[in-house]
Each structure stands twice: as structure tokens, then as C-alpha cells.
Amino acid sequence: MKLARRERQHPGVPAPLKELNRIRNEIDRIFEDPFSLLAPSTSFFEGWAPTIDVYEDKDNVIVKAALPGMKKEDIEISLEGSTLTISGERKHEEEKNEGETYRSERYFGRFQRSLTLPTAVDAEKIQASYKDGVLTVSCAKSEESKPKQIQVKG
Amino acid sequence: MNAIAENQNAPARSQDQPRPERPRGFITPPANISANPNEYLLELEMPGVDKEGIEIMAEGNELTVLGRRKNEMPNAELLYTESALADYRRSFELGPDVDTSRISAEMSQGVLKLHLPKSEKAKPRKIQIAG
Numbered sequence A: 001m002k003l004a005r006r007e008r009q010h011p012g013v014p015a016p017l018k019e020l021n022r023i024r025n026e027i028d029r030i031f032e033d034p035f036s037l038l039a040p041s042t043s044f045f046e047g048w049a050p051t052i053d054v055y056e057d058k059d060n061v062i063v064k065a066a067l068p069g070m071k072k073e074d075i076e077i078s079l080e081g082s083t084l085t086i087s088g089e090r091k092h093e094e095e096k097n098e099g100e101t102y103r104s105e106r107y108f109g110r111f112q113r114s115l116t117l118p119t120a121v122d123a124e125k126i127q128a129s130y131k132d133g134v135l136t137v138s139c140a141k142s143e144e145s146k147p148k149q150i151q152v153k154g
Numbered sequence B: 001m002n003a004i005a006e007n008q009n010a011p012a013r014s015q016d017q018p019r020p021e022r023p024r025g026f027i028t029p030p031a032n033i034s035a036n037p038n039e040y041l042l043e044l045e046m047p048g049v050d051k052e053g054i055e056i057m058a059e060g061n062e063l064t065v066l067g068r069r070k071n072e073m074p075n076a077e078l079l080y081t082e083s084a085l086a087d088y089r090r091s092f093e094l095g096p097d098v099d100t101s102r103i104s105a106e107m108s109q110g111v112l113k114l115h116l117p118k119s120e121k122a123k124p125r126k127i128q129i130a131g
Helices: A015-032 A034-038
Strands: A052-056 A060-066 A075-080 A083-090 A100-104 A109-116 A121-131 A134-141 B004-006 B031-035 B039-045 B054-059 B062-067 B077-081 B088-094 B104-108 B111-117
Touching: A052 A109, A060 A083, A075 A121, A075 A134, A083 A134, B039 B088, B054 B104, B062 B111
Parallel strands: none
Antiparallel strands: A052 A060, A052 B077, A060 A134, A075 A083, A083 A109, A100 B031, A121 A134, B004 B088, B031 B039, B039 B111, B054 B062, B062 B088, B104 B111
């Protein structure tokens, strides 16, 4: 399974330094893995990406993405072949525009995260729920990719 | 003046022992702090934590927020993880203009919002010239 690497986060760092850190991480990443430039997930092209966890059981592949403070309607999920893409936009609340800002560590704006699922799944049987800021996407494995028990004939 | 500063000297662990099934240590949740004339607003991102998992302690001028994750791991094999699956903790030092007796909080989709009202005497006041 191939998964895009997560950006290292630097909470507590002022915004301009955060940007520098991001660029430095990006450069580190290019040296560590020269082919990563070819990956569409390079953070030069995206503001932020949620952290994800992937689970698998007999019938499902379960993807959990940390997306705190969103509206359900602002999350999009799509499947193309075996590539699952979670995208959307986290919007600033209007009340935040007035007054002074002392600390700003949360990311807002558009995001996109794609991952290749380890097995073929049935696009018609994908279920998603959003609770406590965590998106859970359950993908039912297609019949062909489920493990089968083969009986030994006597 | 920043009336809410991060408390770097806070003890690294809460008084009660961490649950054994959790990795040691805490995640520092990202925070936004803003202010209007009436209050400070502190937002903390703690995905996976619900209202019941939040513990807010104000002691003197120290405010500590603890977020305990619900054990909602699916009954399945973990293939790949980026989240540390640890609980959240962050400590702040409050300025003298925060009225700690009136702090209120709300939790929605993994974001804790703390309203820290400014004490009456700290609010800007218009003084009328008499006579």
C-alpha cells in the first residue's frame, strides 16, 4: 500500500516560521525520496492534509481521518479505481474576523488526501460517518478480494 | 499584551496515572487564541474526543486542558497509522485580566472552544467628563 507522507507539524511556531519549516520539510523530503516530487501529494500544492489511520478486517477496509471542526457538508469522498480521495474545505468562522489574534496554529482552507487501498473495494458499498471531528470511511471489499476458504476434497 | 501564554513549566503528566493501554505522553493540541473587548477565545483541536472526555482545570493563573480520547478503534487490524492515539494535554498561563470564575466551554466536532471573559475592571471604559 502506498500512502502519501504526512507533513511534520510544528505547533506553537509563529506563522512565517511555520511556512519556512514547511519548505524545509519539503526540501528534506525531496532529498530523502527523490521520487516524491512526482507524487501529487507534495505539500507545495496543498495547504494542509488530515492525518489518517487505516484498518482492515475480513470484510472492510476502514479509513479514519482526523478532521476537527468541519461541517459534514464540506467533506467530499471519492473513489477512482482503488484510490480513495478525501477532500474538502475547512472554513473560518465569521466571528473570528473581529478582534485581535494571539495565536494561530489551526489550518483552514482546502485540503486533499488520497490513498491507495490495499484491496479492491465495492464503490457502491462505501459508508462514511463524521463524529467528534473524525471521519470514518468503511469500504466493503469486493467479493473477488475477500479471502476464501478452499475445501480439500477427499 | 498576550494575556494567555503557554505554560512551559507545567508538569508533563497529570496527577492521575495514564491508562496502561495508552502510549505514554500527551499530544499538544494546536490552539488558536483571539480576543475581543469582552473575552478571550481559546480553541483547541482534539479530534476523537467528545464532551465527556474533556477536563478543564483552572488553578490560580494556570489553565490546563486535558482531552481523553474515546476508545473507538474498530475491531480490525491496524495497517497504517499517523495519529499517535494518545490523549491531549496543554497548559496555559492566564493574565490577571481573565475572570477565571466565569470561564465557559463548548465542544463540537473535536474542537474545544473556551470563552475566557475579561474581568470587569480590565475592560476598556469610557470616562465621562462631568460638569
